[in-house]
Amino acid sequence: MLGIIGGSGLTQLSNLNIERREVMRTPYGEPSGVLLFGSLCSTRVVFLARHGYGHTIPPHRVNYRANLWALKQAGAKEIVSVASVGGIRQDLGPGTLVVPDQIIDYTWGRRNTFFDATDQPVVQVDFTDPYDAALRARILASAWAAGEAIEDGGVYAATQGPRLETAAEIERLARDGADMVGMTGMPEAVLARELGLPxxxxxxxSNWAAGRADSSHAIRFADIEETLVGAMARVRRILEHICA
Structure with a gap:
């Protein structure tokens, strides 16, 4: 079964044939919302809205451990995460779809591991390549099959939020090698790795990052929603091809 985590702009998966809803309990508290079970094309799917159904949970308060644990317990064998980002690299303008291949983590204070008990041996996972190569390839192939343009690779900078970054901070991220910036990529990716979930x-x-292009002086929030509406329709088509 494929697990899909929806972020900003994808709090619902309208093309999912929902069969049941389930409230999950975990040792780490409650996940962001109910899990939706159903089918997308010929594939069994479980969907979870990262920020809650009404988009009420800010990035730094998402219970990432509960979310990943619940999806694993529900039977998900792999996870596709959908999230909006700000474009830093010159060719990553609003509306662009990207499958990142690396992460730089700037978050702090988040519960970022399942292995933090003091009465257990230290467990360290390899995180050289934070994203599963085979699943990345499937997303890219599905986008091409759907006729959707998509960028292969890029460095995702995970920042704390919930505020957006300053122009100087974006310049720093660019110097560090970041191509895009978001707030939810970590610890979600490493928690999936700890659970053995591709x-x-x-x-x-959704927008240019602060100080870039038409965000040189301010982020134009009015444009973000319009961009996400069109882009998420393309995302749903890609997900259908992943599940075909």
Whole structure:
């Protein structure tokens, strides 16, 4: 079964044939919302809205451990994460779809591991390549099959939020090698790795990052929603091809 985590702009998966809803309990508290079970094309799917059904949970308060644990317990064998990002790299303008291949983590204070008990041996996972190569390839192939343009690779900078970044901070991220910036990529990716769940991200550029292009002086929030509406329709088509 495929697990799909929806972010900003994808709090509902309208093309999912929902069969049941389930409230999950985990050792780490409650996940962001109910899990929706159903089918997308010929594939069994479980869907979870990362920020809650009404988009009420800010990035730094998402219970990432509960979300990943619940999806694993529900039977998900792999996870596709959908999230909006700000474009830093010159060719990553609003509406661009990207499958990142690397992460730089700037978050702090988040519960970022399942292995934090003091009465257990230290467990360290390899995180050299944070995204599953085979799942990344499936997303890319599905986009091409759907006739959707998509960028292969990029460095995702995970920032704390919930505020957006300053122009100087974006310049720093660019110097560090970041191509896009978001707030939910970590610890989600590493928690999936700890649980042995193949994980890959489908990032949607909703706006230029601070100081870039038409965001040189301010982020134009009025444009973001319009961009996401069109881009998420493309994302749903890609997900259908992943599940075909």
């Amino acid at each position: 994980y890959a991200a489908l990032s949607v550029v």
